[in-house]
Amino acid sequence: MSERDVxxxxxxxxxxxxxxxxxxxxxxxxxxxxxxxSRMIRDPAExxxxxxxxxxxxxxxxxxxRGDSAFYTWLYRIAINTARNWLAANKRAPSTPSGFENxxxxxxxxxxxxxxxxxxxxxxxxxxxxxxxxxxxNDLPEExxxxxxxREIDGMSYExxxxxxxxxxxxxxxxxxxxxxxxxxxxxxxxxxxxxxxW
Numbered sequence: 040m041s042e043r044d045v046x047x048x049x050x051x052x053x054x055x056x057x058x059x060x061x062x063x064x065x066x067x068x069x070x071x072x073x074x075x076x077s078r079m080i081r082d083p084a085e086x087x088x089x090x091x092x093x094x095x096x097x098x099x100x101x102x103x104x105r106g107d108s109a110f111y112t113w114l115y116r117i118a119i120n121t122a123r124n125w126l127a128a129n130k131r132a133p134s135t136p137s138g139f140e141n142x143x144x145x146x147x148x149x150x151x152x153x154x155x156x157x158x159x160x161x162x163x164x165x166x167x168x169x170x171x172x173x174x175x176x177n178d179l180p181e182e183x184x185x186x187x188x189x190r191e192i193d194g195m196s197y198e199x200x201x202x203x204x205x206x207x208x209x210x211x212x213x214x215x216x217x218x219x220x221x222x223x224x225x226x227x228x229x230x231x232x233x234x235x236x237x238w
Contacts, residue, residue: 187218
């Protein structure tokens with residue numbers, strides 16, 4: 040049974056009145072949604088509040104969920120919209136965190152070292168590369184940042200990203216390409232690349 044099938048089964052149970060099935064969906068996706076919101080909101084307590092509000096909205100809207108998209112894609116969109124509404128209501132701009140989380144929820148912070156175990160110089164170079172990638176991603180415009188994160192960090196398909204972002208797949212491909220090019224441009228000086236190499 041695929042992840043999508045498991046989610047579809049849980050959704051069907053919620054729609055039939057099984058509240059515990061929704062608890063299982065919350066447990067499954069809470070961490071992922073919190074990570075997503077931490078890209079937009081700085082305060083951990085506020086992230087919790089917005090996540091809770093997003094799950095409440097999802098629960099209320101679940102009777103209308105038809106399963107045309109994956110449950111997480113649908114939940115992702117609700118969480119993003121809830122965060123945007125919260126930011127607008129509180130007159131705040133999205134945060135740009137210094138660390139960047141991978142799929143396991145671990146953050147590459149400036150203190151982290153990506154090492155091959157060889158010597159301090161290579162450790163320093165690895166740290167510089169990680170910091171440069173983090174900064175490049177954080178500096179991207181929101182639509183490019185969201186697209187590259189959904190693809191490279193969350194491992195979502197182009198189809199699911201297009202659905203989440205409410206745009207054609209061609210636009211998603213273009214945004215991911217532009218994001219990769221921007222990151223590659225930032226990395227070239229560190230890698231001694233003249234720019235002839237394709238990324």
